[in-house]
Amino acid sequence: MAPVFSHGDLRLYLLNLLDEGPRHGYDIMQALSDRTGGTYTPSAGTIYPRLAKLEEEAMVTKTVDGRKTIYEITDAGRAEVAARSGELEGIEAGLADSVRLIADGVRAGVQEAMKSLRADLAAAAKADRAAPQPQPAASDDSRTRSREQVHRVDAVVNEFRARLRSDVRTHVARGGQLAAETVDDLARRLDEAAREVTRALRG
Template identity: 80%
Template structure:
């Protein structure tokens, strides 16, 4: 999900970013992605026309620095930012809500993955017990089946690790924040899953 900039909000937020200091176009796009936890990554086609409009209105100026074009807010632009401080607070609150929602999604994905892993392990354990009760296999067959189930379990754990690691790294790469509570939930859920496996193995 991405934060929704209502009409005029993105324009004002661009002025706010430039009020913090001069920036070139890519820096502005990166700052927007960082401030929104990766939930909003604007394209050049979105940002540059708005910067050009702000320049036409006399709110920003631009200078060429080598291969980069640097934008800087004018006194008129600062005056608008100051006059609309209340609007900016509302925009910032909306962006903070979006980042919190992203954290909730990560936490929910971790919990769902662990529920699925526990369900798979429980089903495999029940299947093994049913097979043993119905037809006790020779010792060699039992060892072969155990090795196959071990491979299944190791594959499930590896896939879970890879998926969660990918989700977390992608979230951070997009500028998202990783709250301590999310890691705490992940650790607690993994500990619970380990205890479930131990109990299942002990029968």
């Protein structure tokens, strides 16, 4: 990516910012970021050495205000800004072009990334459709059928229990007799049925 400021332009632009009013270092960095739409955020290692150089050239002065160092342009600095106003206009125009190019590059990069992502997703979906689907093993089918029969047994037993209870209760409610021998016979028959099922299961 091409630099936002050409060689020497940043020095003049710093003077231009200070010509607008005194600023501390962080304020200068923030102003540069704001005026480039956030596409250029200089580091302290970039700004402070240049400010120190401007101070050596008597273009700016600095004063310490608490924990902040305030930079202020001198008359010599203002004279240079005025003398190079045409260059500043060119810097502003070039800055706008650079920001636009950077934004276009970011936009193109995002579009290319989205295009690549869509292609990857489409390829993955195609591969997934083409891949053979796993078939359930025979043992899985057997277990499934057995579970279904267990549910049938539950249903049959519950239905028998409900019907038998209903018949017995209705018989007694109508004044009928329920002999102990009848219940004993029922218990014997149910036990025999259970044993028969057990033998069948054991094969």
